[in-house]
Amino acid sequence: MEIDYRNKLILAPMVRVGTLPFRQLAAEYGADITYGEEIIDHKLIKCERRINDVLGTIDVVEKGTGTVVFRTCPEERSRVVFQMGTSDAVRALRAAQSVCMDVAALDINMGCPKSFSISGGMGAALLTKPDLIHDILTTLKRNLDIPVTCKIRLLKSPQDTVELARRIEKTGVSALAVHGRKVADRPRDPAKWSEIADVVAAVSIPVIANGDVFEYEDFERLKVATGASSVMVARGALWNASIFSPKGKLPWEDVKREYVRKSILWDNDIRSSKHTLREMIAHYSSLGLPEWTAVIKSDTLEDLARLYEEEKYYEHVNEKRSSFLGSR
Template sequence: MYGSSIAGMEIDYRNKLVLAPMVRVGTLPLRMLAAEYGADITYGEEIIDHKLLKCERRINDVLGTVDVVEKGTESVVFRTCPEERSRVVFQMGTSDAVRALRAAQIVCMDVAAVDINMGCPKAFSISGGMGAALLSKPELIQDILTTLKRNLDVPVTCKIRLLQSPKETVELARRIEKTGVSALAVHGRKVADRPRDPAKWSEIADVVAAVSIPVIANGDVFEYEDFKRIRVATGASSVMAARGALWNASMFSPKGKLPWEDVKIEYLKKSILWDNDMKSTKYTLKEMIAHYSCLELPEGKAINKSDTLADLARLYEEDKYYEHVNKSRGRSR
């Protein structure tokens, strides 16, 4: 039931496998795919509060989804469905408590929790005072989280990176805990670190030892076995995977990974099913291919030349599936 209230219900953040928030990637198809393979909690891509405030919530009866659509452009900024209502986390970029609350109120009835991004090192985030820029503003962090916690009926969480010293990270984590958030995700890298730099699991462990709220450990989780390794190393309540899940979402399965080519096709089919944004679909497919193969091969070049989901369906010989889906929606193409 659309917008059905589960006010007061709390996600249990213990012993969970979590799909990390990833820009341009964490849309409905990948979230549903990860959940199908075993992810317990799935984060959407970060959406900036300014963007949200230009949007309105709409019921999409054709797809069976709830869409947050930008007025004027009609572009879908966030799409979810009732099937993921109890596990999807909406991640927001913000630098202002009042604006964050106004934006969160647009989506809070359709998601399981709202998370504030405090770790993104990208220039567009930091220049706007968002993401990792918040790490040096503990008073603002406290204001944002306290405001959301007091006024929303869904759990509030945040995701941070490591600060310059373990002591500083622990102090910030303790301050965050006092706001009443339900969980804290910690990426085991500092702002200046690159993905190739090893994640510092020991510094995540310092945070776990210092707070009583659930800590979600993130960093260098690529195989199902890594979920256990990082939990043992850090003592974290739950574990979050980013790049490993992007490359092959079946990493969440205790049965082991499926061939990435099969996972790729499942992702495409879910993109067709949920009418995913074409740019997002192409970007995600190319990230998968670039990890396992080469974008300069014919497959990569064909993806670049594809303009529609129908083009991708033809490329991967999923024409019949594409036609079936669109016929069931009363469309003919």
């Protein structure tokens, strides 16, 4: 089923954050589409798909180590977008074939400015290789039954960005996400909404605008300012995932506690949960606070349950799993 990319509130891809618990949290608060964290094609090729009957999930697991690289569930099948890092069309297709049956769409990361992406020819390194972009996107589009999209950053000039967007449109992708910053820009630099508007005016496919959304009202402001079909948020959602709620943000403490519950429910990797909680805490409070230290010292999800007073929920979830295993 094709995703409709018009009038949607979208959770942006965030490394080590966009796992199943956080995606489900954002969806519960009102996100229409949720992007997973970027997974590199090299890693995906080393994985196999497994059904996890205990959790009710589909797991993409690294062979040999048993490490869960990607976890999803049937409830999010119609809205979860798998984001991949790649620099090779054939490898990208091979990797995508292991996840395409369980996600709503596939997105290629062409905006990450981090050195690990750029050094591998991925992420923002693709922005200067339009022929390779064309090769990757057309190969995926021709061979996959799900929508294919990509996410870019602004280039050196507005005209360069527009030309690339037009080239991308010709590949037949279903939508294009544009982060309103250049590779050299820092998060504190204001997003250039006017340059996203230039892209919207130049193409006919849906454009997803991304950059400087920190309150629910900013979704509409960015949409009106750019003419974009939909709006995507990263940091604003990380700091308080209830940004997606038209009723207004929930108290920060409630959102953290609900994230911990979902981490327990989906047996999330403890390192990912700790990282996400640290990012939440860092925005609102001093890093020296006892809570920050306690999160760092937590070794298990049970430790986090204790810290956030969710011991009863932890026990309840584990009792249900034990009874399920006992009945098999």
